[in-house]
Amino acid sequence: MAxxxxxxxxxxxxxxxxxxxxxxxxxALAEKGQCRFPIITGVSAGxxxxxxxxxxxxxxxxxxxxxxxxxxxxxxxxxxRSDLSAIGRSLxxxxxxxxxxxxxxxxxxxxxxDTTPLRNYLQRRIRTGGIQSNLxxxxxDALAISATNYHTGQTITFVHTKEEFQPWxxxxxxxxxxxxxxxxxxxSSALPIVFPAVPVNGVYYGDGSVRQTAPLSPAIHMxxxxxxxxxxxxxxxxxxxTEIQVHGYPPPAQILGMLMNSIFxxxxxxxxxxxxxxxxxxxxYASSAQPPGRFRHIDLLVLNPSRDLGKLSAxxxxxxxxxxxxxxxGLGAERSRxxxxxxxxxxxxxxxxxxxxxxxxxTVNRWAKIEAFLADSGRSRxx
Numbered sequence: 295m296a297x298x299x300x301x302x303x304x305x306x307x308x309x310x311x312x313x314x315x316x317x318x319x320x321x322a323l324a325e326k327g328q329c330r331f332p333i334i335t336g337v338s339a340g341x342x343x344x345x346x347x348x349x350x351x352x353x354x355x356x357x358x359x360x361x362x363x364x365x366x367x368x369x370x371x372x373x374x375r376s377d378l379s380a381i382g383r384s385l386x387x388x389x390x391x392x393x394x395x396x397x398x399x400x401x402x403x404x405x406x407x408d409t410t411p412l413r414n415y416l417q418r419r420i421r422t423g424g425i426q427s428n429l430x431x432x433x434x435d436a437l438a439i440s441a442t443n444y445h446t447g448q449t450i451t452f453v454h455t456k457e458e459f460q461p462w463x464x465x466x467x468x469x470x471x472x473x474x475x476x477x478x479x480x481x482s483s484a485l486p487i488v489f490p491a492v493p494v495n496g497v498y499y500g501d502g503s504v505r506q507t508a509p510l511s512p513a514i515h516m517x518x519x520x521x522x523x524x525x526x527x528x529x530x531x532x533x534x535x536t537e538i539q540v541h542g543y544p545p546p547a548q549i550l551g552m553l554m555n556s557i558f559x560x561x562x563x564x565x566x567x568x569x570x571x572x573x574x575x576x577x578x579y580a581s582s583a584q585p586p587g588r589f590r591h592i593d594l595l596v597l598n599p600s601r602d603l604g605k606l607s608a609x610x611x612x613x614x615x616x617x618x619x620x621x622x623x624g625l626g627a628e629r630s631r632x633x634x635x636x637x638x639x640x641x642x643x644x645x646x647x648x649x650x651x652x653x654x655x656x657t658v659n660r661w662a663k664i665e666a667f668l669a670d671s672g673r674s675r676x677x
Contacts, residue, residue: 301435302520303513304331308338308503309526309558310638312603314365314646316343316524318653319597324358326661328668332435335512337502341439341482348437349424362650364419370615370641372415374407405490416476429456437474438512440502441481444491449506452478462515503557510565520593527559528602545626551634569594595667600656606648607637613644
């Protein structure tokens with residue numbers, strides 16, 4: 295059943311360090327009095343922001359400010375161990391495993407980096423008990439975060455609601471009811487191979503963006519009639535799309551950046567196109583004698599950065615710890631005009647501050663459009 299007949303959902307996508315952009319957007323929304331959403335969904339780094347918002351019990355403007363402060367205070371050492379000895383040991387163990395094979399024994403290494411610092415950081419910043427409190431007080435209808443089940447390959451959406459709901463099942467994805475914890479958040483943001491998989495109820499999960507083909511789906515299933523999605527994808531114009539980013543044979547960093555873009559950025563745009571197409575079909579049938587059936591019109595506004603977040607990270611590799619500087623240099627990131635691979639890992643104030651400021655300013659500049667969307671989306675349906 296639907297959680298609510300008429301609700302606005304907030305959808306937060308993944309993107310590693312790029313998710314700091316969302317914090318800037320949310321701060322501006324809070325200052326305008328628009329930061330309380332009954333339905334919140336997130337995936338990967340967006341799941342961290344989503345769970346934080348769903349768990350805070352303070353005023354929206356204070357919670358948004360604290361979220362920005364949490365991002366501003368973040369450094370790579372608080373996400374994963376970046377010293378040469380830790381990363382070097384993991385790479386050696388991975389190489390040994392590839393040469394010798396696991397032989398049916400326990401794999402000696404579970405990720406290139408150790409994310410214990412991130413677990414500790416999130417436990418200090420997020421009080422998941424606040425989710426249930428907000429549900430009981432009617433401040434929240436549902437929180438949903440997605441992760442990839444490594445045992446089955448399915449995308450699993452964990453849904454935290456006050457009451458039981460009917461889980462949905464679709465090709466390659468399904469929903470389950472859960473009391474969301476830090477383990478769920480870490481599972482949703484566990485980048486494959488780089489971050490270790492996270493066990494939840496005896497099942498290992500990884501980053502929810504990997505196979506999530508319909509990121510708007512959780513919000514729709516939970517009854518949203520309009521969706522505000524915050525993307526970290528810069529919409530390039532036709533000229534920018536054809537710009538050459540690297541000359542000669544593409545270095546590994548260029549290829550890895552494209553793979554990460556595919557995982558974190560492309561699915562939302564494709565899903566948004568499908569939803570807009572469905573809305574057009576529904577609008578057509580609504581003006582005829584034929585009913586639209588079980589489908590309903592869902593208003594959508596996607597907020598994209600006004601600048602390329604990959605290019606925004608250029609010339610900041612020097613701010614990385616030595617181990618990562620050597621890694622990024624060895625992968626050839628400096629050869630690309632748009633170092634996307636670097637932008638996903640740059641959990642440093644020099645980059646994060648730029649993202650927060652950009653997200654804040656973009657929202658202020660677009661406030662008239664956002665306000666109109668949040669105030670009365672029903673006009674687009676001809677009500």
